Amino acid sequence: MPATLTAIQTKSPLSRSITLNILALLFVYFTPALLQLINLPVYLIEPMRIMLIIVIAQTTQRNAIVLALTLPLFSFLVTSHPVLPKTLIMTAELLVNVWLFYFLSVKLKNYFSAIFLSIIISKVLYIGLKYLLINLQLIDESLISTSIYMQVVTTAVLSFYLAVVLRRREADPDVYVDPTAADF
Numbered sequence: 001m002p003a004t005l006t007a008i009q010t011k012s013p014l015s016r017s018i019t020l021n022i023l024a025l026l027f028v029y030f031t032p033a034l035l036q037l038i039n040l041p042v043y044l045i046e047p048m049r050i051m052l053i054i055v056i057a058q059t060t061q062r063n064a065i066v067l068a069l070t071l072p073l074f075s076f077l078v079t080s081h082p083v084l085p086k087t088l089i090m091t092a093e094l095l096v097n098v099w100l101f102y103f104l105s106v107k108l109k110n111y112f113s114a115i116f117l118s119i120i121i122s123k124v125l126y127i128g129l130k131y132l133l134i135n136l137q138l139i140d141e142s143l144i145s146t147s148i149y150m151q152v153v154t155t156a157v158l159s160f161y162l163a164v165v166l167r168r169r170e171a172d173p174d175v176y177v178d179p180t181a182a183d184f
Helices: 003-010 013-037 047-058 061-079 084-108 111-135 148-171
Strands: none
Touching: 013 047, 013 061, 047 061, 047 084, 047 111, 047 148, 061 084, 084 111, 111 148
């Protein structure tokens, strides 16, 4: 075992938790930025949304909200992409996605439906806001840059993943963290 992991494991549980949280945050924040820098069309699989879904699946509602608020801005600051007006509408899209998921989870009692609908509704909001920015000439790009087919496939895969993870957590109450519980 590498020396750093051994050192982390032998420290107190609090310092181990803090170290692992920092590593997880670095992974979540830098993955979309690094993918942008390698200049492949990874935007097709929506790396920011993937990171958001992972955070929803693995942590708390508060963490998901913080990530939705900060991830597009972090990407903008690190890579200058997306442009600032688009950064703002991406932030709105991710926030609506998070809020709707938690709201719909309680109402529908079905994680797959809740995340699928929250992604679709937040995408419609994003497209509407992007249309407005294009018409105001604040951004110069196509309205829809990823095929609808690819967006539906990505949405279905992410929805399936989240539903499976959250159902498994419900089945094992010792590790279950209620994703619908507000923790602030």
